[in-house]
Amino acid sequence: MQRPGLSVKHSEICRHVSDEGFAIANDLLDRGVVSRLCRLFESSSHGERNLLELSDVCDLTRCNEVRELVSAILGRECFAVRAILFDKTPETNWNVVWHQDRVIAVQQRKDSYGFRGWSMKAGVHHVQPPADIVGGMLALRLHLDDCGESNGPLQVIPGSHKFGFIADASLRGWKEKQSVTCAVKSGDAILIRPLLLHSSLKSVMPQRRRVIHIEFASCELPDGLQWHSRVA
Template sequence: MEHYRIAEHGFELVAGLVGEPERRELLDAVGDGNVAGRRNMLAVPAVAALAKSKKLLDLVQRYTGGEPRPVRAIWFNKSPGANWLVAWHQDLAIPVRERVETPGFGAWSVKEGVPHVQPPVEVLERMLTVRIHLDNADEWNGALRVIPESHRLGRLDADQIASLREGRSETLCAAAAGDALLMRPLLLHASGRSTNDRSRRVLHLEYAGEELPGVLEWRKPD
């Protein structure tokens, strides 16, 4: 994993970004349980504090430019009580304050009461996702798998994804607790079911370094 870089491959690993005290604070704030996932996590003070910390914003700014801010946070908890697989896909939707019809933006949806929309590819190309691992992640408990350099190919349809799967090799993004995986939303990624009894908890943070066009606005946390 050490030779992969955002600019060329669309992802890279930052070892030990979150220390043990921060990790425990996040776990205490979110709760362990068997809940598979939770959206709107920027409303949790400990999550918001980490997402807006100088450490993370300075890191993210290298890849987004502008003045980065967290625009979405999701908690994923893959465990024996909540086990699933995720098919190959790109992260195409962004959360906004309200629905405002805007050229180039479409495929509107509502997730847990929050409007989401698919923006032009240019918006997604400048965003960055930071996946903070709260547990060790490997091939046995559903670590993320990616196709390097697929972030350069724009928005892909099902046939294009199937073709890429046949023609390119995948990379397993194994990580230790406290590591952070940085990735572009357009990077093709997937994960399998866990095959053991270890949890795989991940805090998924998405950042943008610019405002949206016109009167369309990023959603702000409650």
């Protein structure tokens, strides 16, 4: 049954994210917004971290199209916590092996039960929280360039987000399951639960593949830990 206040399109996306762990939202961003963002990231090479320090990216997390979509899944109280640009260019091209996104960015290191594997990335503390915290999050991948079969698209294993942290020893079995290739156009978005197993191939096209990857959460962290960024 459709939740009250949700469009049919949003309720279908919610259902797909809940059952399969991902969904594609076609034409989420209009051409003008995409062109502005392409100009902003014209000279980036392989990627950039800490994008929530840029006002254009904060504005993007707050625009109606993004807010309505993300809050249909996480609720009205959700906020953006981390944003990264991924780019593949003819000069900087790579594949990403099957993995789950397990770490979050926090303001300070504080010991708390179930938080482990502390590291620093681009001057920011990162840590793996308990699986229910990262499992409750949502990533929105906004595509600035077309990303078909030959331009390093995201591949996912539907349903794998429901199994918490998947041990390396079980990965082999998962990799034998049917994966889905998420081919998208410029302006489309892919929503994924961070615990969904995903990978991507090298691009075999002499063309850029810019993706703004934004993570959203809707819960507080325990024991005085604070999300590194919080854009609501």
